[in-house]
Amino acid sequence: MKVVERKPVPIYEATCSECHSTIEYKKAEVHFTGYITCPVCGSSVWAPTIGPKRYEVDEVEEGEK
Numbered sequence: 935m936k937v938v939e940r941k942p943v944p945i946y947e948a949t950c951s952e953c954h955s956t957i958e959y960k961k962a963e964v965h966f967t968g969y970i971t972c973p974v975c976g977s978s979v980w981a982p983t984i985g986p987k988r989y990e991v992d993e994v995e996e997g998e999k
Contacts, residue, residue, distance in 0.1 A: 944986030952977040958987070 945958050953975040961983045964970055970981040 940992065942989035942991045944983075945988050945990050946981065946983055946985075947987040948979050948981050950975060950977055950979050960990075 943960055945960060948957050948959070948970070949955070950957060950972040953972065955972060955974045957970065957972060957979060959970055959981060964981045964983060968981060969978045971977070972979050
């Protein structure tokens, strides 16, 4: 696979209702049910993928320039 044009990846944010941790995630990390698992306590957290909090730019490796 070849990347023709690299764009920033949207980063979303949710708060766990059990332990109140703030979690950042990418859309690709959300299960098809719309939930993610809190990495702190293991609870299911609703993970909306509308309105990203920020965008993450991947570091380009030397061989890709």
